[in-house]
Amino acid sequence: MKLGCIGDDFTGSSDLANTLAKQGMRSVQYTGIPTRPAPPDVEAGIVALKTRSIPAADAIAQSLAALEWLRAQGCEQFYFKYCSTFDSTADGNIGPVAEALADALDATAVVVCPAFPGTGRSIYQGHLFVNDTLLNESGMENHPLTPMKDPDIRRVLAAQSKGAVGHVPAGTVLAGADAISTALAAEATAGRRLIVVDALRDEDLLQLGAACKGLALVTGGSGAALGLPANFGISPQSTSIWTGEAGKCVALSGSCSVATRAQIAQHKLRHSTLEVSAKALFDGTVTAQTATDWALATEGVPLIYSSAEPEIVAAAQAEYGRSRSADAFEQFFAEIARLCTAAGITKLLTAGGETSGAIVEGLSLSQLQIGPEIDPGVPALRASDTLVLALKSGNFGAPDYFEKAADILAGQHQ
Ligand SMILES: Nc1ncnc2c1ncn2[C@@H]1O[C@H](COP(=O)(O)OP(=O)(O)OP(=O)(O)O)[C@@H](O)[C@H]1O
Numbered sequence: 318m319k320l321g322c323i324g325d326d327f328t329g330s331s332d333l334a335n336t337l338a339k340q341g342m343r344s345v346q347y348t349g350i351p352t353r354p355a356p357p358d359v360e361a362g363i364v365a366l367k368t369r370s371i372p373a374a375d376a377i378a379q380s381l382a383a384l385e386w387l388r389a390q391g392c393e394q395f396y397f398k399y400c401s402t403f404d405s406t407a408d409g410n411i412g413p414v415a416e417a418l419a420d421a422l423d424a425t426a427v428v429v430c431p432a433f434p435g436t437g438r439s440i441y442q443g444h445l446f447v448n449d450t451l452l453n454e455s456g457m458e459n460h461p462l463t464p465m466k467d468p469d470i471r472r473v474l475a476a477q478s479k480g481a482v483g484h485v486p487a488g489t490v491l492a493g494a495d496a497i498s499t500a501l502a503a504e505a506t507a508g509r510r511l512i513v514v515d516a517l518r519d520e521d522l523l524q525l526g527a528a529c530k531g532l533a534l535v536t537g538g539s540g541a542a543l544g545l546p547a548n549f550g551i552s553p554q555s556t557s558i559w560t561g562e563a564g565k566c567v568a569l570s571g572s573c574s575v576a577t578r579a580q581i582a583q584h585k586l587r588h589s590t591l592e593v594s595a596k597a598l599f600d601g602t603v604t605a606q607t608a609t610d611w612a613l614a615t616e617g618v619p620l621i622y623s624s625a626e627p628e629i630v631a632a633a634q635a636e637y638g639r640s641r642s643a644d645a646f647e648q649f650f651a652e653i654a655r656l657c658t659a660a661g662i663t664k665l666l667t668a669g670g671e672t673s674g675a676i677v678e679g680l681s682l683s684q685l686q687i688g689p690e691i692d693p694g695v696p697a698l699r700a701s702d703t704l705v706l707a708l709k710s711g712n713f714g715a716p717d718y719f720e721k722a723a724d725i726l727a728g729q730h731q
């Protein structure tokens with residue numbers, strides 16, 4: 318294994334695996350830390366954790382354990398994947414985990430770059446944009462678990478970190494890999510170890526990738542990984558043959574992101590949907606069993622969702638508690654996934670990083686093979702001979718995502 322990756326959530330890990338696979342790396346996504354060595358042909362191992370919004374000390378401990386396993390596989394470079402919208406709480410966990418990994422690896426210059434131009438995320442003057450809006454005006458300010466209220470990534474990171482935060486501005490990035498390398502070294506010499514790097518275009522990320530050759534640790538969204546495979550002499554190639562699965566597809570969404578809500582609205586035009594409110598969940602009016610029974614009896618691509626507008630989520634959190642309602646929905650969806658697969662469902666679509674993490678863990682899926690890209694950042698995945706799935710990050714995907722994803726999981730639209 319050449320590149321060892323640690324993802325702070327499951328959809329984000331599949332986003333990174335998708336990028337590396339498209340760039341030609343033989344990539345496998347692991348659910349948590351594997352207990353056995355990886356086969357020798359795996360070039361990039363992505364250990365997916367669910368550490369984005371847990372206490373920082375737990376996130377550090379799990380990330381260091383993942384690092385240890387990846388080191389034992391012989392990796393030459395390590396990558397910490399977090400969200401392209403820098404999702405984190407006031408306590409972390411991006412800064413604390415990045416610093417702990419840097420300590421463990423003796424890394425003195427660590428790139429911090431959540432840019433992902435393919436999905437509209439760019440960084441200019443240390444500020445993160447989602448398309449043409451600043452992060453804190455993009456809808457992310459209302460995120461149920463990690464509301465992002467400050468677009469200045471340098472300031473957000475500094476508040477979570479022990480050390481000073483550096484910056485490589487766009488002017489330097491546009492000058493290319495050598496200029497970026499020099500600037501990274503200068504920031505490191507000045508004692509600024511975590512260094513936010515501006516990036517607007519894929520070309521900037523390819524230059525950044527070249528500048529990262531030889532650095533022990535790189536951190537970012539999936540975009541900052543774009544140029545890393547080339548450092549290992551690996552070039553883009555077409556992905557392996559995807560055969561898909563016959564049978565029924567069920568979609569589950571606990572994602573309250575703007576993009577998911579638009580996708581649900583579009584899906585409703587042609588398919589049946591079942592909305593589950595926090596009240597229905599806590600009252601027991603809807604259970605995982607009744608929701609599963611509904612899905613199994615419904616034609617098309619049935620979608621069960623708790624996704625709701627920010628005001629509805631805020632009211633549920635006020636009544637039932639933020640983490641209690643999040644946990645209850647996550648366990649609800651995980652149980653539906655277990656019941657569905659036990660009933661012979663072969664295709665699952667899940668929306669939302671936390672939701673997808675709970676489902677993948679609930680199904681005890683140990684590793685995922687990367688298939689074709691459905692939309693930027695979302696690959697089709699094969700979990701076993703009888704189960705394929707796609708884990709969609711909240712704000713990813715086109716409005717027709719659910720129907721398109723179901724088709725691709727079925728082996729159509731190739
Ligand atoms: N109606 C609701 N009321 C309160 N909490 C909810 C509701 N629906 C979902 N949740 C919780 O909100 C959280 C949504 O986070 P999740 O990561 O799944 O989606 P997302 O934030 O859109 O995706 P991503 O993290 O990929 O951007 C989950 O913990 C989920 O259980």
Ligand SMILES: O=C(O)[C@@H](O)C(=O)CO
Pocket residue numbers: 326328329330332333399400401402433538539670694710711
């Ligand atoms: O980087 C992203 O935006 C996604 O891969 C993700 O992590 C969202 O949860």
